Amino acid sequence: MEVKWWEKTIEYSFVCNFQKNFTFLSPLDGNHEKAGDAILSVGEKFLLIEFKKEFKNIKDEKHKFDEKKLNELAQKKEINGPHLIDINFHKIIYGEKENDKLLLKEINYWKGLLNDNEVTNKGNEVNEKIFTNGTNKESFDEYLSYFLELKNYKSQEKDSSAFSSYEYVLGIEVDKEGKCKVVSMQHINDYIKNNDNFNFLKKQNVTQQNNKTSKKTNNLNFKP
Numbered sequence: 001m002e003v004k005w006w007e008k009t010i011e012y013s014f015v016c017n018f019q020k021n022f023t024f025l026s027p028l029d030g031n032h033e034k035a036g037d038a039i040l041s042v043g044e045k046f047l048l049i050e051f052k053k054e055f056k057n058i059k060d061e062k063h064k065f066d067e068k069k070l071n072e073l074a075q076k077k078e079i080n081g082p083h084l085i086d087i088n089f090h091k092i093i094y095g096e097k098e099n100d101k102l103l104l105k106e107i108n109y110w111k112g113l114l115n116d117n118e119v120t121n122k123g124n125e126v127n128e129k130i131f132t133n134g135t136n137k138e139s140f141d142e143y144l145s146y147f148l149e150l151k152n153y154k155s156q157e158k159d160s161s162a163f164s165s166y167e168y169v170l171g172i173e174v175d176k177e178g179k180c181k182v183v184s185m186q187h188i189n190d191y192i193k194n195n196d197n198f199n200f201l202k203k204q205n206v207t208q209q210n211n212k213t214s215k216k217t218n219n220l221n222f223k224p
Contacts, residue, residue, distance in 0.1 A: 002099050007166045010051040010095050014126065015106055021131055022182045023173075043171025043183050045089075047135025048144070050109070051166035052094040055122050058112040064151050073150075074114045080224050084110040087143070089135040093126060106130055131180035134172040141197045148192075 015022065052058055062070060073084060090109040095102050107123030135143075151163075169191040171184035192198045 003100055003102055005053065005095050005102055007051050007053050007105075007164075009102070010053065010093060010104065010106075011166055013095075014051065015063070017104065017126070018128065018131075021180060022185070028099075043134070043173055044136070045172045045174070045180075047131070047134040047142040047170040047172060048090045048109075048140075048188065049168055050164060050168060052091050052092055054094050054096060055105070055107075055112070057094065058092055058107075061113055065102055066150070069150060070114075073110075079101055082141060085114060086111075088133040089140065090143070091130065091133070094123070096122075109160075128180070131170075131172055131182065132172070134180075141195065145198070 050061075052060075084149060085108055088108055089222040091106050092109050092112050093104055093106045094103050097103075104126040106126045112123070134140075165187075167188045168185055169188055170182050173181050173183050175181065186194075
């Protein structure tokens with residue numbers, strides 16, 4: 001029997017497989033606006049994940065970026081601070097068929113996006129260690145600001161093409177025994193709207209917004 005699946009299958013499989021790691025979940029019913037109203041950005045660490053049907057679908061992300069910027073990043077593959085492909089708190093989770101079973105695999109976002117023609121081993125099978133990859137809120141928001149600038153988020157916001165329906169921010173707490181628990185899960189657009197650090201994106205004047213973005217991101221560790 002042929003195995004068939006979709007992005008939604010990957011999302012639900014991830015939640016079901018690691019249910020014990022979740023102490024609170026936003027509704028996974030596609031109604032992201034209501035989910036955003038119901039939760040706060042809580043957690044000691046934060047992890048950005050996107051669900052894709054399979055590895056080859058990662059390349060679909062490329063059209064969301066400025067082609068020139070993406071080519072420049074592909075050439076140097078690093079930013080001031082960590083190497084892009086080594087940023088492990090931004091993940092893509094996808095499905096892969098093995099022996100007529102569906103496996104969940106994970107790969108660092110930029111490794112999959114920039115090295116898609118070079119990656120032979122692809123990603124690793126998803127396990128509980130993925131929850132240990134979160135970073136603190138300050139670093140996460142700095143990175144997300146840089147990421148939004150690369151995606152030209154403001155110009156794409158009206159047609160909602162900047163992000164897929166399967167891109168989530170996970171808030172993670174670490175207990176006394178060192179075990180990680182997901183305490184919040186919300187769509188990335190809701191995280192941005194509910195976060196005062198991204199008020200500069202809500203300005204209607206695009207020129208002013210670009211100036212503010214430039215001033216805000218010039219001091220980021222993630223500025224290329």
